[in-house]
Amino acid sequence: MGIQTIPGYMTRGIVVNGHGQRFINEDVYPGLVGIEALYRQGMDVWVVLDEEAFEDVPEAERWGLQPPHVAETVAELEKGMGLPEGAAVGGDGAAVFTLGGLATDDEGRVRDRDGGPIAGPYAAGRASSGLHGGGYISGTSLGPGTCFGRRAGCAAAGAQQ
Incomplete structure (x- = not known):
């Protein structure tokens, strides 16, 4: 298991654990996602995004990463990722603690x-x-x-x- 991603993917999609639950705010510092993935999720972590979000990241900034699973429906994606059936249904389990988020200039x-x-x-x-x-x-x-x-x-x- 392991997470291999870039910030551009995370901020355009959602980060879920092996149960299909969102566990962190995607716009946090990428190192925090790594810490959460390693210490609390056992590196059983996925970044889920649609085709438009994937294409929004310029090719040069993708670092050659390709999605390991591509599907037409949520059910197909769940199956391909090994998630429990119906994992996409339910509440948001994300931890909400951010450091930053709004981009500002020097005058705020x-x-x-x-x-x-x-x-x-x-x-x-x-x-x-x-x-x-x-x-x-x-x-x-x-x-x-x-x-x-x-x-x-x-x-x-x-x-x-």
């Missing part, structure tokens, strides 16, 4: 998918960035949250005038 303006600023929202601290390692160490977001929170606050106040 939230960026759109093309990198341009979105008029209105600002973000700082754990909503926009994080330090990663073997897990979150309490307090590590205080410095960036303070620094970039101040910058975002000043920028937002300036935008109001």
Whole structure:
């Protein structure tokens, strides 16, 4: 067993364990997915995405990885992956703890998918960035949250005038 993927696949699909349950938020730091996969899922982990999501990743960024299972229906995919029948039905079992997620510029303006600023929202601290390692160490977001929170606050106040 093992997971072989790239962040571009994970953020366009869902990550499930050997029971077909989503167990983590896909936009977390990729190292956290690896830690969860190794220590809590026994490396019995899959990234599930549709053809459009696969094609959205530029070929040069796929690192030559090809899906080990391709199916027309969810039932066929479950069977090919060795998941229990009906695994795709049911609740979301994902752990929701993220460090980051919103892309921002230096002034805390939230960026759109093309990198341009979105008029209105600002973000700082754990909503926009994080330090990663073997897990979150309490307090590590205080410095960036303070620094970039101040910058975002000043920028937002300036935008109001």
